[in-house]
Amino acid sequence: MEERTLKALEFDKILDSVAAFASSEPARAAVREIRPFDNIDYVRELIDEVEEADKIAFEYATNLSFAFDNIDFVLDKAAVMSVLSMGELLRVSRMLRVARNVRTGIAKVPDDSLKLLKRIATSLYTDKNLEDEIDNAIVSETEMHDRASEDLRQIRMRIRKTGEAIKTKLYSYITSPSYSKYLQDNIVTVRGDRYVIPVKAECRSSVPGLIHDQSASGQTLYVEPMAVVELNNTLKTHIIAEQQEIERILRAFTLKVSVSVDKIRDSFDKIVKLDTVFAKAYYANAHKCCKPVVNDKGIIDISKGRHPLIAPEKVVPTDIRLGKDFDLLFVTGPNTGGKTVALKLVGLLSAMCAAGMYVPAREAELSLFSDVYCDVGDEQSIEQNLSTFSAHIANIVRITDRMDSNSLVLLDELGAGTDPTEGASLAMSISAFIKEKGAKAVITTHYNELKEYAVVTPRAENASMDFDPVTYNPTYKLIVGTPGASNALLIAKKLGLNQSIIERARAGIESGKLEFENVLEALERARRQAAENEEKTAEALKIAEETRKAAERERDRLYAQREKLNKNVRRETKRLVEEAMTEANEIISAIRELLDDPTEANLFKARKLRKSLEKYIVQEDNEFEGFGEEAEGDIREGDAVLVRPLKVE
Numbered sequence: 001m002e003e004r005t006l007k008a009l010e011f012d013k014i015l016d017s018v019a020a021f022a023s024s025e026p027a028r029a030a031v032r033e034i035r036p037f038d039n040i041d042y043v044r045e046l047i048d049e050v051e052e053a054d055k056i057a058f059e060y061a062t063n064l065s066f067a068f069d070n071i072d073f074v075l076d077k078a079a080v081m082s083v084l085s086m087g088e089l090l091r092v093s094r095m096l097r098v099a100r101n102v103r104t105g106i107a108k109v110p111d112d113s114l115k116l117l118k119r120i121a122t123s124l125y126t127d128k129n130l131e132d133e134i135d136n137a138i139v140s141e142t143e144m145h146d147r148a149s150e151d152l153r154q155i156r157m158r159i160r161k162t163g164e165a166i167k168t169k170l171y172s173y174i175t176s177p178s179y180s181k182y183l184q185d186n187i188v189t190v191r192g193d194r195y196v197i198p199v200k201a202e203c204r205s206s207v208p209g210l211i212h213d214q215s216a217s218g219q220t221l222y223v224e225p226m227a228v229v230e231l232n233n234t235l236k237t238h239i240i241a242e243q244q245e246i247e248r249i250l251r252a253f254t255l256k257v258s259v260s261v262d263k264i265r266d267s268f269d270k271i272v273k274l275d276t277v278f279a280k281a282y283y284a285n286a287h288k289c290c291k292p293v294v295n296d297k298g299i300i301d302i303s304k305g306r307h308p309l310i311a312p313e314k315v316v317p318t319d320i321r322l323g324k325d326f327d328l329l330f331v332t333g334p335n336t337g338g339k340t341v342a343l344k345l346v347g348l349l350s351a352m353c354a355a356g357m358y359v360p361a362r363e364a365e366l367s368l369f370s371d372v373y374c375d376v377g378d379e380q381s382i383e384q385n386l387s388t389f390s391a392h393i394a395n396i397v398r399i400t401d402r403m404d405s406n407s408l409v410l411l412d413e414l415g416a417g418t419d420p421t422e423g424a425s426l427a428m429s430i431s432a433f434i435k436e437k438g439a440k441a442v443i444t445t446h447y448n449e450l451k452e453y454a455v456v457t458p459r460a461e462n463a464s465m466d467f468d469p470v471t472y473n474p475t476y477k478l479i480v481g482t483p484g485a486s487n488a489l490l491i492a493k494k495l496g497l498n499q500s501i502i503e504r505a506r507a508g509i510e511s512g513k514l515e516f517e518n519v520l521e522a523l524e525r526a527r528r529q530a531a532e533n534e535e536k537t538a539e540a541l542k543i544a545e546e547t548r549k550a551a552e553r554e555r556d557r558l559y560a561q562r563e564k565l566n567k568n569v570r571r572e573t574k575r576l577v578e579e580a581m582t583e584a585n586e587i588i589s590a591i592r593e594l595l596d597d598p599t600e601a602n603l604f605k606a607r608k609l610r611k612s613l614e615k616y617i618v619q620e621d622n623e624f625e626g627f628g629e630e631a632e633g634d635i636r637e638g639d640a641v642l643v644r645p646l647k648v649e
Contacts, residue, residue: 060109089138196212300350303363
């Protein structure tokens with residue numbers, strides 16, 4: 001895609017917004033270098049990567065840290081064994097730690113569908129030993145730890161002891177009555193790695209030693225007494241040995257990095273890529289973007305698309321399509337009505353999709369084009385000292401020379417800036433040429449001739465920017481299928497222009513053009529009435545559907561309540577029957593015992609027990625008719641229920 005097209009669409013501002021979500025400066029720089037691709041398989045893979053990153057970050061709430069520095073130049077140095085500094089080694093260590101943590105973090109996500117990012121994470125090179133060695137040895141960019149080596153620890157111990165011996169000796173000068181009177185201050189200080197004391201300039205000969213510095217006023221000399229010269233020499237020797245040992249350690253670390261420099265560079269590049277992918281995912285989430293369906297058939301179908309550079313509280317979602325039913329879309333309507341925004345929206349979302357990004361829309365199907373050509377505004381005329389029309393035509397010449405059947409062409413106010421008759425004729429001719437080439441195009445215009453052209457030309461369609469019929473203010477909604485009027489006279493009337501001027505202007509309009517505008521107005525009124533009727537019908541259907549669902553919920557509630565009560569009845573019936581059977585069995589057992597000893601008294605008792613048993617005799621089948629039938633009316637918990645077989649409530 002041409003850089004001038006990306007500039008016209010303000011694609012760089014989108015990249016700046018995405019870059020703000022990257023954690024590392026290398027990734028932020030990489031995001032700003034993103035450009036659209038035309039390989040459909042590669043673009044789909046890029047978009048799938050964003051989908052996987054979105055799952056990891058938001059569905060699985062995995063927080064991955066990409067806080068690392070650019071180590072490209074560090075690795076370049078290591079590759080040729082140029083000794084790395086402590087700060088450069090710490091950068092390598094941080095990158096290795098990030099690679100290890102990212103590899104572990106992504107591997108732990110319990111989702112086997114994350115194949116793309118898991119494959120990248122698994123291939124990350126890590127070296128925990130080198131990482132730990134660097135961190136243990138180096139404290140900061142300017143300090144190495146004593147534990148970096150045993151030799152370094154011993155050398156620093158000797159440095160401390162020698163320094164203490166020097167200070168002790170010098171403090172004896174400060175506290176000595178014989179010398180303290182010659183000193184400017186009772187302090188020990190350092191000049192050029194040598195411990196010295198401040199001596200009054202006029203007392204120089206009273207304190208034998210080497211002068212290393214003097215104050216700005218010249219009244220103080222910094223003297224190294226002869227008594228500590230040898231100790232200072234010894235200290236200097238130790239300091240040189242310390243620097244040599246530090247250099248040796250740095251060379252050893254540089255060698256270790258050099259051995260794995262290609263693997264570390266590969267890991268660095270992949271970490272930058274992952275940070276970039278997650279930046280896209282975070283941007284998509286923040287701007288409520290959707291995953292676009294990608295095709296290479298020239299089909300664009302955007303539902304509720306939002307221009308990402310317009311404030312969310314001001315942007316109006318737009319539906320726009322191209323390439324399926326028509327190849328040329330002519331967008332008409334009043335100035336400041338949103339035509340240019342709609343045109344740029346098509347180009348910008350196409351560029352974002354081709355760059356492997358989610359797009360700000362509810363749903364979107366977007367095509368990959370071999371190139372996207374754009375003519376918006378007159379900034380080129382300013383740069384090249386051309387008139388607006390000349391710059392416009394120069395751009396059209398370039399576009400028509402380069403476009404092919406797989407191009408998307410975006411033309412703002414085609415043919416404007418010159419004589420209207422010639423401009424309209426030229427605009428129709430250019431439109432016909434684009435159609436012959438097989439390219440897809442969105443063209444904004446005020447010309448009625450182009451509106452008529454769209455009506456009579458196959459694979460061409462009109463669209464209009466909607467406006468409020470009462471206030472005549474733009475609503476910024478795109479209506480595909482209906483040409484729009486410029487509404488110049490209506491707007492002038494609304495703003496208070498004298499009615500006689502308006503009538504004179506209306507009379508000056510050619511009758512054919514006026515009739516066409518009247519037809520457009522009639523079509524617009526009919527469309528609004530149809531839309532209003534459709535809205536009322538949809539609302540009625542919505543209410544009916546809600547009523548149906550409410551009735552179903554009430555029915556389900558009553559069924560559930562009835563089932564619950566039936567279960568309670570069956571449970572209580574079973575309990576009563578079991579109690580009755582137990583009692584009946586006890587009576588039968590008692591009767592049998594009495595009959596084993598058939599005395600008059602026992603027979604009397606048996607007859608009495610038999611009477612009590614009669615209530616348990618099973619009734620005829622017709623006694624059970626109606627058992628389990630639903631009661632009339634609602635049954636609620638706590639109501640009295642007759643259990644007919646047992647004649648109990």
